[in-house]
Amino acid sequence: MDDVYVIGTACTAFGKFPNKSFKDLTREVYTALLADSGLDDGERIDSSWFGNVKMEMFKQPNIRGQVCFSELVAEGLFPQYVPMINVEGACATGSLAFHGAWKDVLSGTADVSLAIGVEKTFIPDDPKRQYELFTGGLDQMDPEVWHEYFRKAGEKIDRPFVLNGAGGTLNMDTYAMQAAYHMAKYGTTQRQFAIAASKTHYNGSLNPLAQYQFEVSVDKAMTDREISFPLTRSMCAPIGDGAAAAVLCSKRVFDTLPAAVRERAVKVRASSLANGKYRDIDEPGVSHVAARHAYAFAGIEPGDIDLAEVHDATTYGEIYQPEMLGFCEFGEGGRFAESGGSAIGGRTPINTSGGLISKGHPVGATGLSMVHEITAQLRGEAGPRQVKDADIGLAENAGGTMGFDDAICAITILKRA
Template sequence: MRDVYVIGTSCTPFGKRPGDGFKDLTREAYLEVLQDAGLETGDGIEQAWFGNCGMGTFGQRNIRGQVCFTPLVREGLFPERVPMINVEGGCATASMAFHGAWKDVASGDMEMSLAIGVEKTFVPGDAERTLEIFEGGIDQLDPGEWHDYYAEKGREAGKPFEANGGGGTVFMNTYAMQAAWHMKHYGTTQEQIAIAASKNHWHGSMNPKAQYRFEVSVEEALADRDISWPLTRAMCAPIGDGAAAAILVSGDRLAGMDRAVRERAIKVRGSVLTGGKYRAADEPGLSRVAAQKAYAKSGLSPTDVDLVEVHDATSFCEIFQLEMLGFAEDGKGGAFVGDGNTRLDGRLPVNLSGGLVSKGHPVGATGLSMIHELALQLRGEAGARQADRARIALAENGGGVIGFDEAACSVILLEGPAA
């Protein structure tokens, strides 16, 4: 396998953007990633991976990427006849697109590949359409299977399963059951979950592209409206729109590029995908398997990692994923967060973008927005939220649900430019 480098990343501002369509968001992310990579057009791109979950709800069920890129091809900004692969993997969609582009280059099949994720989940006055987008992330062919599973796990957690309780999606209720189980078995507290939420809202307040750019105290997070106990609104990712992208190249192609591009290139140390299953409540999740494979393939370990972006669809997820990724012992993630380790000024900054709860979560774009944040950090370009001594970074992104697992999980390890 060849070395692979990220030469450009982009991320649109996330938020409720009813005036912008899929083609608008595609254009915005694509032109920005070209600029970041020092390219005027995409003439060197040999393949593209287009991630999206919900466009079918808007009537475009097939050839989504080809449709969104047609104006860019017509204008000479994207090359003609380039194959575009449409990708869908729930909230892990954009990371799957990244993985495809990485494999293009690592395998030697391509010298330059594009990954882009585009999503709209906010539909003014049509909550049913928004719900339809998210319902695609769980088994609709045999719903009785997960109803039975969650009923059993709810009894184990001491929190009955509510398919539509609390005003959130079914996913918020499953996360809440997992949090309740963790609290029951390990002593994790609601306050520790609130600390994670407050910390990420603080980080997000410094991110000009975050959907929520205001701070939330621990007390305010605890007092906010309940979504599904122990989760309040401040602990849950919002509905929104956005897009993000990355351009990946081989070492050979990078060597022939301008010095300014070479000096900002981010090396991909590893990219791994895993699949979910119906697991026992005390069984490790699929992100642990992905992380262990990524560490083994890269020759790295958790102690080598300087900063992390995790998929905090709820703030409990951050606590759990820190355990799965090897940064905290099982059952100790709450204390790890509560002690301040994951703050910008802590020993392992986590979700400096603001995470999903503050930056936002346009599902088909989320994974690449994590790559964008980590690239900024590794290049020293993150402004007020810049971490110190950032050289190795990890992104964890999960999508869909199968029981207490995500349906798919991505772990990506990146290495910053030499000082």
């Protein structure tokens, strides 16, 4: 099986950009990607995968990538006739685009493939419509299925399922139910959630692309406005816009590239996907399954991972995902965070970028922003966030809601080349 290399990544700043269009964000990240990869233009690109979740709410329901790239094609910055596949997988969309580009190169159907994710979720003049952006990640054909699921789960864990409407989404309430159950079952404390949130906000303060570039103390994270107990505002990802991208190539092309490009490349060791289900709250989640597949494909163990970006739409992800990914035992996520194990300089640094709660979460771009951060770390280009001697990094990105599980989860493993 041939090697696949990431030769360039790019990410815009994440934030609230009402005056930037989808085309603006596409141009910004794509031209930055060309510069990072050393390509003068996109002439060598053979295939492309465009990730977006909710452009139909901005009056573009179809051919999203083709529309966003139309001006770039006309200007000769992107090659004519190269196929562009539009991808949607809720919050995992960016990783699905990456997976498609990886498989194109791995299979030999393309030598150079582009993955890009672009999203706008900030609608300043219509907050109600803004939150409707996130309802598509649930079964809207038979909503009574998940209503009944959460009602029964609430009875089982002695936490009635109530949509509190305190400025969050249904997802925040379901994360909170799981977090509260984790506290009851394993002795995890709200302060441990606050410690993880404070650590991740600190990392975001070091990231010039992060939506929130300020520190949050542990006490502030605990006493901030409650969204759904035990989760406060400081423990939840914000609304925002942004774009991220990566370009991948085959060994055949890699060997022809300038030494300066080859020296900064990283190798894709695995890209694994798994679908979730309506699981019992005590069952391991879909990320545990996807991670096991990825480790087997890469021929490594969890202990070989030097750093990880995990899907912390809330800080519960920073407690739960290290357990699912094998960085600590089940039930030990809170103590792992409290021990400093997930901090820069810890045993397995997590979310050096600032994670979703600080870096931001423009859903279609999120997975590729994780690839961008891992790549920067493996190149040794992360500045004050740099993890010493980083050699292998993992990104866990999930999307959609199937009860207490994600509808789909992507695990990407990259290695310094």
